[in-house]
Amino acid sequence: MTSVAVHVVSLRDLDRVRGDAEPALPAADRAAIARRAHGRRRVQAQAARVLATAVAAPGSVNASHDQDFLVLAESPVACGVDVEDAAEDELLEVADRFCAAGELREPIPARGLWAAKESAAKACGRGLRAGLRTIRFDGDPTATWSAVDWPFGSGFLTRVLDLGDRHCALTVRAATPPRVRTRVWTPTTSGGRWTFVPATRPAGDPAHEVAAALSAFGGDRG
Known part of the structure; x- marks a missing residue:
């Protein structure tokens, strides 16, 4: 059975903790994002790159965000994700x-x-x-x-x-419905850099609620 991992980050939590810290990315990556995105879109693009680095998935990786959440899907096969709150x-x-x-x-x-x-x-x-x-x-x-x-x-x-105030779609190269695992990540800062680590907080915060709802794709929460 095809497997997919779906990772969730609260962008509002990121806003609360990042302060003046820079994203934990190489200088070249930060510069490339800065050239093509500004303001809020720059932070969202940085967050997608940082989360992809934290996940360190060897297969297909695809990210999407709305105003509140970043969602990243990764799988050994081609996949795509979209979260929409319009x-x-x-x-x-x-x-x-x-x-x-x-x-x-x-x-x-x-x-x-x-x-x-x-x-x-x-x-x-x-x-x-x-x-x-x-x-x-x-x-x-x-x-x-x-x-x-x-x-x-x-x-x-x-x-x-x-999901009530938003929809999330997942597309996977598969002949039968895939097994989907969800995971929540928490923003953190250290040494003037911000990144994401696997969440250790108890369920109940908005990111965990989204991850719980996404478990309806089929599979487990991680």
């Missing part, structure tokens, strides 16, 4: 940009469908340039693991979870 009304206004005619219907929410398509495009290595309108699924990915129906996505499964 308002449903905002996505409905631009639904024609990512949905084919008649594709958006009850009970599938626009936010869930957007997340599903973006995770599929990322897993297949195409990104948003692929044209999300062309990505379809053989079922409802908000209800069950569904095969990606797309010339570039043969052999991939997608699942979307409704």
